[in-house]
Amino acid sequence: MAEVRLKVEKRVDTGKGPARRSRAAGKVPGVVYGHGMEPIAIEVDRREFVTALHTDAGMNVLLDLEIDGDTTLALTKELQRDPVKGALLHADFIKIDRTQEVEVEVPVHLVGTAAGAEEGGVLAHALSSVLVRCRATEVPQFVEADISALQIGEALRVSDLSEGREFQILNDPETVVAAVSAPVSEAELEAMEAEAGVVQEETDEEIVEAAEAAAEAESGDAEAPEPESSGEGDES
Numbered sequence: 001m002a003e004v005r006l007k008v009e010k011r012v013d014t015g016k017g018p019a020r021r022s023r024a025a026g027k028v029p030g031v032v033y034g035h036g037m038e039p040i041a042i043e044v045d046r047r048e049f050v051t052a053l054h055t056d057a058g059m060n061v062l063l064d065l066e067i068d069g070d071t072t073l074a075l076t077k078e079l080q081r082d083p084v085k086g087a088l089l090h091a092d093f094i095k096i097d098r099t100q101e102v103e104v105e106v107p108v109h110l111v112g113t114a115a116g117a118e119e120g121g122v123l124a125h126a127l128s129s130v131l132v133r134c135r136a137t138e139v140p141q142f143v144e145a146d147i148s149a150l151q152i153g154e155a156l157r158v159s160d161l162s163e164g165r166e167f168q169i170l171n172d173p174e175t176v177v178a179a180v181s182a183p184v185s186e187a188e189l190e191a192m193e194a195e196a197g198v199v200q201e202e203t204d205e206e207i208v209e210a211a212e213a214a215a216e217a218e219s220g221d222a223e224a225p226e227p228e229s230s231g232e233g234d235e236s
Contacts, residue, residue, distance in 0.1 A: 002057035005064040005071075006048055008032075011041040019090070028088045032065060032074060034095025040067065046088060060104050060139045065093065073098065075136065096136045103170065105129045106140055108161075108177060112148030116180035121152040127177045130158065134167035143169070145177050155179035 019029045022043045033039040055061050065072045074093040107129050117123045130143055147156055159173035
């Protein structure tokens with residue numbers, strides 16, 4: 001399990017203003033909390049923190065947070081990001097014990113090539129991660145899902161995944177991880193579009209033909225002869 005040491009500093013002032021100043025200085029404001037400790041407002045170097053999150057363990061990387069000379073083992077519990085730029089705004093860290101069991105999301109890696117996909121079927125990766133329970137120091141980097149035996153019309157479910165001795169998968173066993181479906185024909189696609197109320201766009205040729213027809217109709221109206229006089233009021 002990946003483990004990274006990060007030096008963090010306590011934040012004396014809290015609130016929006018101090019948090020903005022912290023971010024402007026290249027820091028990420030955050031808080032550390034957990035069993036047996038009072039929450040501590042901190043800030044961590046943005047570059048070092050982002051680098052730590054880009055190990056193979058991702059969000060599950062173990063962090064040794066150095067706070068005033070003491071070290072606290074923690075996991076990143078939650079990240080807040082700017083909805084437009086994606087920049088880190090705030091981080092929550094939870095204190096853990098090395099022997100403590102934790103529940104974390106772990107990515108699912110598909111292994112092999114589905115037999116049905118080689119025959120023209122369409123492979124869908126429906127579940128990208130699973131929730132596992134394990135010791136904090138034994139979090140797997142990923143869970144493998146062997147799809148090589150999947151035929152068209154078949155699905156691989158959570159119950160088909162292999163659990164290691166060190167972790168337990170908590171998702172519903174019937175949840176589909178990956179499935180291979182038959183390719184959709186053009187007729188089926190059109191029927192699906194019609195059912196969904198999708199209107200196909202006109203082709204360039206259809207647009208030109210419609211424009212020419214409208215121009216001809218307008219021209220015909222312009223050249224139409226004036227209606228003949230009824231003769232009323234004419235001199236005899």
